Amino acid sequence: MLRESNHRRTTRLLAMALLSCVMGEFNQPCWGQILGANFNERPKDVNTSLFAASENTWSRGFYDVLAMRGITSLETNENVLGLQRAADAGQQVLVSFKWNFKGFDRNVPAPGSDDELALFQRAVETLEAIDRPINAIVLGNEPMWETHDSDLSFSGGVVPYVQFTERLLDYVQTEYGSLQTEEPRYFLGSLNRLDQTSNQNRDVVQELFRVARDNPAISGMDLHIHFGTTAEARGMAQFARQTLGAEKDLLVTEFSPVWRYKDHLNDAIGATAAGSAFASQYGYASSLEVDEYLKNAFANQVSRQEWTDFITSQPWFNTNHLSDMHGLFEEFGVSIATLGYAQPLSMRGLDPTKPNYSPFHINWLYISALVEGTTLEAYNELYMEDWLHEQRFLADLDDDSQITLADYDTIRSSLHQDVANLSYNELLKLGDLNLDRSVDYLDLQRFFDSYASVNGVRLGDLNGDSIVDVTDWPLMLANMNTSLVAQGIDESLWQSMGDINRSGWVDRNDFRLFKNAYLAAGNRLASLEAGDSEIAAPEPTCCSLTVAACVWLGGRHWFQYSKRTASKTNSTTTYGSNDSHSLTGRIRVWLSRSR
Template identity: 30%
Template structure:
């Protein structure tokens, strides 16, 4: 399944040399930092990856999409596999949306349909992507009433089928590693439940599973420590963890209704007494020049004081010596700017590239997220 990679390696070349991509990512990552595209893998551009100096790419695939189009024809999957062929390391989460319905039971037609979707995706990516994560955010992408043994039973059934497929179709030396993912909100004791405990302990019980994924979207770095402690206390010593999403989004949200910096408003002849969310709204309506966006955030103490967040957060993860890959939000997706209001979660303040709030540069590349591009480059490779 990795014939192109194998040919390049036999020839003494990396795929990056053969195809003009990045220097090939290590196949067994140790503390890498990559670019997270979530559902927007179709928006992946290789010139932007090169600007960030990363070797890893991550996104997720909503499983119902397999009903409408073969996964190998999905633009996002095509981009991810092209990244693999260019020498990038690749991470793909399988997203099972069950917010409005119960998990199906084994032996039912509904479960058979789920397995058809899973098989279609595995046929397309097993042996091609480096890391396949079984699940995306199961304790969010489910009904509250099902966040118990029902959730565990469903994901354990799917995991066993994925493990069996990997063994039967990809072989003992299959290059795709399996993880279970991902856990959210572990900074709150009420979200540390019997179901989350069983989740990690199940991963520890399966020799074919390399570890688990966590998503610490927090208000401060210290709130990410419980995530790391929780999973490492339950995993096998040989297992590691992924962090395919992380951010300070809850810190940003607390400041959306702050007064915007007066000096900034005066400098750019904007109305006085605007709040932060209104300045961001103006940038969404008519994207700012890079300098104006930078000046706005640099003069906002709540943001400027956190401008080294990515490297500081990566230092905490890497200190464990158990981090495989972490990936940080790379672009502002269109939905992050849609229906903007002071109550909207400000995901767009996380992104390395500010595609919705900053004008493109003269070379055609998107505007940068203030501070993040430099911090991301500094920490992209351990």
């Protein structure tokens, strides 16, 4: 399958987004959406070196609570330790609880029973063992597949599984959530195959959506969208958004076109001209079936280039899967979607030729079981291209397919505001780019990184060394309050002279930009919103900027500028060393107050 160009893909997705925003039945602005890492039942596979390379900020794992009952030491459990590593690496953590009642051949326990209490306690003990902030908890995982039908239908006026989930929520809130510095958000789910009317009408589905809509303690619903056709995926997302309403959040913690792939496992890899060319290039028989090719790749690992050429040559493989799904998720207000992230080496030797095999495993981002090289090198090249594109364009807050200073202004205006109680979708619109429920310098850092990746220019890097640090500072100060247009300076030099916003004038707006870029680069000041009393004794970082400015510049130009500004507002102002209009005083005030 030929892969469309980045320009064509961006144009297509923008047209889809604009159409859905204009014609969508919810009459809501377009939503942003985060892609995250899904480790499923194996958080032990967390490899923190991958997070920076993929610019990832969210990690999800699930725990089978019934299976966890046999673990004597949760604190040393490798799956618990895996999410600890993720949190310590700066990840926002999402935990799902799996209740595999069918697998253990048992029914949902009776309300108030010792059995119910024991399960609730084990769930909370697992959260306590993680011992790290948890941003979101999904209270269930695929109940339609993992719970007996008798517990999914009304009995005595209640649906037993739903009643169990509501009681679980109360217990987790009381015994865990309310005791945390910041309480996790709670979601119901995870629901499957909601494109099918038979599933839509099931008692458990209707009741879970009712609770999600009506209970203020529930933040929304989680879906698993595994599909054969795009129409099926759309049907699932559309039904969920229509049934949930526009106010609460949707998550999708699993998604793949697995049933489409499964339908083609017995196709010949050389059935098309592109496939035949691939087979000839790499020495395979054109008649080799897809599942046999996959068996060989799982057994021996192929080069990353070969894997890219393989999937590109196969008409059943959608190489634009990530960008297509990202567009669909944005359309229906999915705030977080997590993808199969990193194949464990133990997956090598998998045999896709076995009966009833479902090829979930070829839809991951890092594919060390299929591709040779280190884990960092063994990624799905075309998925990674789209993954990074979507991660970076999360900073496109005004949805104009660009990352500009207009997006920066949105984040800056929301800095340090009280936004913790807003929905994820509302937070994304304000610039909470990692959805940690705060618009802060981590979000500005992500904006500046995304701006640099997309536009090829790092804002605030005046000397061109690709970082923002104290060595850039004097270049701005030397030109403060200077019209570069009036001096006839070539526009290509404006950034290096301190005109970061390219207005033709080096002014306070550029100062604000530099200061925020400096902070976002990890150079922390004593206080972002300090008063004059705090500025008088700044942190060493603040002092270093102030002293550097004085030494390099000699103070003359800045002092003259400060004096001119002061004379306009107060002709009797004097310039003592502690006054806010002195050389050091004015720099400290601007460092502390400019935002």
